[in-house]
Amino acid sequence: MSAEKILVTGGCGFIGSCFVRTLHERFPDVEIVNLDVLTYAGNPENLEEIANSPRYRWVRGDVRQAESVDPLMAGADWVVHFAAESHVDRSTSERAGAFVDTNVYGTFTLLDSMRRLAPGARYLQIGTDEVYGDIPAPQLPDEEAMLSPSSPYSASKAGADHLALSFARTHDLDVMVSRCTNNYGPYQYPEKLIPLFITNALDSLPLPLYDGGGQIRDWLRVEDHCEALLLLLERGTRGEIYNVGANQAPERTNLEMTEMILAATGASPSLVEHRHGLRPGHDQRYAVSTEKIRRLGWSPRAEIERGVEETVRWYAEHRDWWEKIKSGAYREFYEAHYGRPASGA
Numbered sequence: 001m002s003a004e005k006i007l008v009t010g011g012c013g014f015i016g017s018c019f020v021r022t023l024h025e026r027f028p029d030v031e032i033v034n035l036d037v038l039t040y041a042g043n044p045e046n047l048e049e050i051a052n053s054p055r056y057r058w059v060r061g062d063v064r065q066a067e068s069v070d071p072l073m074a075g076a077d078w079v080v081h082f083a084a085e086s087h088v089d090r091s092t093s094e095r096a097g098a099f100v101d102t103n104v105y106g107t108f109t110l111l112d113s114m115r116r117l118a119p120g121a122r123y124l125q126i127g128t129d130e131v132y133g134d135i136p137a138p139q140l141p142d143e144e145a146m147l148s149p150s151s152p153y154s155a156s157k158a159g160a161d162h163l164a165l166s167f168a169r170t171h172d173l174d175v176m177v178s179r180c181t182n183n184y185g186p187y188q189y190p191e192k193l194i195p196l197f198i199t200n201a202l203d204s205l206p207l208p209l210y211d212g213g214g215q216i217r218d219w220l221r222v223e224d225h226c227e228a229l230l231l232l233l234e235r236g237t238r239g240e241i242y243n244v245g246a247n248q249a250p251e252r253t254n255l256e257m258t259e260m261i262l263a264a265t266g267a268s269p270s271l272v273e274h275r276h277g278l279r280p281g282h283d284q285r286y287a288v289s290t291e292k293i294r295r296l297g298w299s300p301r302a303e304i305e306r307g308v309e310e311t312v313r314w315y316a317e318h319r320d321w322w323e324k325i326k327s328g329a330y331r332e333f334y335e336a337h338y339g340r341p342a343s344g345a
């Protein structure tokens with residue numbers, strides 16, 4: 001461990017908060033600064049357990065604004081960039097501009113600040129496997145594969161990856177890019193498949209399964225993802241891209257994941273509601289080769305059935321966390337997107 005100060009962006013979100021908790025637990029001598037503006041998806045309660053730690057500081061500020069970023073950048077040894085608009089369904093609506101703005105321009109602002117104020121820092125761009133697009137089985141794209149993003153979300157993330165790598169080459173910065181598959185676990189905003197279906201199932205509400213449910217995602221526990229990121233920061237090679245994923249065998253369809261959730265919650269299969277047309281450009285399959293990061297010594301620990309059961313237990317025991325979210329602005333998005341109220345009321 002060679003870092004004394006770590007700047008994390010988007011640390012009040014799902015994966016960022018898991019990463020900050022991991023850093024805090026693992027590195028007792030490190031200062032952790034979390035820059036997060038708190039969009040609808042950011043929640044300081046995700047980091048309540050370390051909120052008063054002298055080693056941790058959350059600064060409410062926007063990654064798109066140099067005046068927010070610059071004062072935090074000086075002295076940073078590692079910069080880990082999670083902050084993003086992250087929900088594909090929102091990127092296919094009229095809000096797509098926010099994705100370009102945050103995911104592309106925000107990444108530029110951060111890199112430019114690092115170039116000026118912390119040129120010796122190590123930078124990790126948190127990317128997604130969605131940049132490779134829809135992958136026919138049984139292909140597993142490696143890090144050299146062509147990018148073919150399908151949604152405004154994944155296109156903006158591809159742009160961010162390119163920007164990060166261009167700064168490595170042009171300005172000789174120590175930049176890496178990780179590209180991970182779908183995460184699941186505690187503190188995930190209940191708009192994504194797993195937390196949405198778990199919380200709806202716990203309340204006996206419909207589970208809106210898109211387009212027959214035959215699509216494949218490679219589900220990875222968020223804690224396993226965060227371990228991979230730490231390993232990259234410690235042992236990854238400058239200028240390189242690393243795919244991260246579970247490589248589930250067999251691969252699981254959304255319908256199979258839904259059945260797992262139904263079994264773990266004890267909810268009725270009749271809750272499944274087949275919906276069509278809610279995800280234009282819906283990709284059939286995501287999958288990546290993870291040989292490169294496995295060669296560094298990483299492999300996922302959690303297996304999927306146990307992971308889903310533990311995740312169901314967490315949401316069942318943390319109703320206070322998600323009920324508050326589901327009663328707020330969430331309702332507007334839910335109703336506009338799904339065409340029905342978010343609760344049974």
Ligand code: NAD
Nearest residue numbers: 010012013014015037038039041042062063083084182183
């Ligand atoms: P999330 O939506 O839960 O959290 C995003 C966080 O970024 C929020 O706390 C939000 O307030 C913050 N943020 C947004 N705009 C900001 C801005 N302009 N300035 C400062 N903070 C801002 O996202 P997540 O699911 O935790 O994803 C984190 C990162 O990982 C994203 O870059 C995403 O593209 C990537 N990723 C996610 C997954 C997944 O399955 N969730 C998989 C692979 C990669």
Ligand code: DAU
Nearest residue numbers: 086087088128129130181182191192193208209210215254
């Ligand atoms: O692959 C990594 C990506 O995984 C990340 O980059 C994104 O930030 C993250 O949101 C996630 O994207 P997906 O679009 O794959 O995740 P989501 O949970 O939105 O959808 C997973 C699958 O479930 C997808 O095939 C669409 C389907 N789905 C989703 C929702 C929200 C449904 O069937 N019903 C739903 O209500």
